[in-house]
Amino acid sequence: MLLLRTDSLPDSGEWLYELKLDGYRAIAFKHNGAVNLRSRNNNDFTARYPSVVKGLAKMPDNTVIDGEVIAFDDDGRPSFNALQNYGSAPAPVLYYVFDVMVLDGRDVMREPLERRRELLEKKVLPKLTEPVRYASSLDASVPVLVDSVKAHGFEGLVAKRRNSVYEPGLRTGAWMKMRVNRGEEFVIGGYTRGTRTFDALIFGYFEGEKLIYVARTRNGFTPVTRVQLFKKFKGLEINECPFANLPEARSGRWGQGLTKAKMAECQWLKPVLVGQFEFLEWTGDNHLRHSRFVGLRQDKKASDVVRE
Numbered sequence: 001m002l003l004l005r006t007d008s009l010p011d012s013g014e015w016l017y018e019l020k021l022d023g024y025r026a027i028a029f030k031h032n033g034a035v036n037l038r039s040r041n042n043n044d045f046t047a048r049y050p051s052v053v054k055g056l057a058k059m060p061d062n063t064v065i066d067g068e069v070i071a072f073d074d075d076g077r078p079s080f081n082a083l084q085n086y087g088s089a090p091a092p093v094l095y096y097v098f099d100v101m102v103l104d105g106r107d108v109m110r111e112p113l114e115r116r117r118e119l120l121e122k123k124v125l126p127k128l129t130e131p132v133r134y135a136s137s138l139d140a141s142v143p144v145l146v147d148s149v150k151a152h153g154f155e156g157l158v159a160k161r162r163n164s165v166y167e168p169g170l171r172t173g174a175w176m177k178m179r180v181n182r183g184e185e186f187v188i189g190g191y192t193r194g195t196r197t198f199d200a201l202i203f204g205y206f207e208g209e210k211l212i213y214v215a216r217t218r219n220g221f222t223p224v225t226r227v228q229l230f231k232k233f234k235g236l237e238i239n240e241c242p243f244a245n246l247p248e249a250r251s252g253r254w255g256q257g258l259t260k261a262k263m264a265e266c267q268w269l270k271p272v273l274v275g276q277f278e279f280l281e282w283t284g285d286n287h288l289r290h291s292r293f294v295g296l297r298q299d300k301k302a303s304d305v306v307r308e
Contacts, residue, residue, distance in 0.1 A: 001066070001099075002171040005308045009159040009178050011142035016113065018135055019149070020156035020177055021096055022078045022276075023070030024299045028052075028095070029102075030059050037069075037095075039299040045069065049086075052095040055132035059124055062105035066166075067097040067135065077153055080276050084295030098135035100124055101166050109166035116166065149180040156180045179308065183278045183294070187211060187302045189242045190268040197230035201293060202243075202258070202266060203275060205307045210244035211271050212307075214286060215256050215279070220293035232296070236270045256287040274300045 009015070025040045035056045037045040046053055049069060059065070071091040073079035082091040100120045101109050108116055117137075125134050138145055138157075145157055156179040164174035186205055191198035204213040221229070241247075247260040258266070274297040280290040 001166050001168060001175055003158060003175045003177040004171050004173045006176045006178050009142050009157060009176060014162055015159045016162050017138045017140075017142070017145055018098060018158045018160070019078075019138065019154055020158050020179070021068045021070050021135070022080045022155045022183075023068045023083055023096075025066075026069050026095065026299075027064060027066055028056050028059070028097075029064040030056070030061050033061060035059070041299060041301055043298060049093055049095070051131055052093060055095065055129045058127040058129070060104050060127065062102065063100065063124065064102040065097050065120070065124060066099040066101060067095050067132075069093060069095050075153075078155070080297075081294050092131060094131040094133055096133050096135040097125070097128070099166060101168075109168070112163040112165065113160055114162045146180055153181060155183060182280065183276065184308050185274050185297055185300055185305050186214065186277050187271045187305050188269060188273040188275050189213070189271045190266050191233070192216065192262075192265045193267055194226075197226045198233075198267075199265075201275070203277065204243055205305050206303060207244075207306065211242050212286070213243040213246050213248075213258060214307075215277075215288035215291045216258070217277070217291040217293055219291065220278075229296070232273060233267075233269055236272065238268050238270050241266070241268050242271045256283070256289075257285070272302050274302050274305055 026037050026045055028035065028037050035053050037049060037053055039045055052069065070078045071082035071086055071093050073082050086093055097120065100116050103119055103123055108119060149157060156177060159176045161174045186203040188201055188203050189211055190202040192200045200216040200218045202213065202216045204211050241263065246258050247263050248257040251257040251259055276294040276297055278292045278294055279288040283289055
């Protein structure tokens with residue numbers, strides 16, 4: 001079940017609130033004694049996160065649960081960058097569970113959310129071990145929660161109707177998400193050339209079938225991540241610019257505009273890679289100020305990336 005983006009959340013007793021976790025959404029299921037973990041777009045996470053699978057080992061057979069794989073940074077906040085570097089950095093990976101769709105072979109998706117969470121708490125969670133945890137709800141008003149999220153530097157909040165049924169693949173508005181601190185997914189459509197790898201990434205979002213350029217950034221990379229990302233570009237190079245709104249007439253106040261002259265320095269890519277980016281703000285000419293690359297998203301399709 002998908003979350004609808006919104007700029008504000010309803011503040012009502014009819015809704016349940018959770019932290020928006022900055023990680024990979026993943027479905028865990030057990031069938032004939034074997035546990036599997038798969039991403040939203042069906043990537044196999046089972047071998048990638050063996051500690052999570054071990055923590056799920058005793059979940060009831062023929063059961064399907066929904067949750068998110070995350071990693072914490074040094075300050076104890078969920079960090080997509082830490083998750084990206086899993087394996088090369090010491091950050092532990094956890095799996096936060098928040099819903100159950102099938103329990104002991106019984107489809108419970110038509111049960112209201114509150115009932116499903118009761119079943120999850122009584123029948124599933126007692127059988128799970130670290131690093132699997134429960135994504136419990138937050139007991140406070142929306143303004144208080146927003147202030148707390150801002151103060152602690154978390155990504156945002158999620159609101160879910162307490163009586164909502166589970167509707168796979170749908171974005172009905174019964175589940176909503178709101179970003180509090182600035183960050184968003186964008187599609188990588190090219191780069192400016194560097195000496196050995198690349199100098200800056202060029203990225204944007206889809207508006208219908210048109211890819212709209214919003215910014216380029218040199219920030220957020222280490223020498224190692226530059227090399228790793230550059231390898232991902234092999235085989236994706238194309239000759240024609242994929243952005244519908246390029247070239248631009250001028251570079252703009254903040255220098256984010258891509259003119260015809262600057263485009264000569266660019267190598268275009270087939271727009272299939274999705275990156276997580278942080279930024280200060282949107283400008284009046286639909287560009288980003290002070291953008292920074294965080295990591296690649298392997299759980300999102302490029303065609304789903306629109307302006308939030």
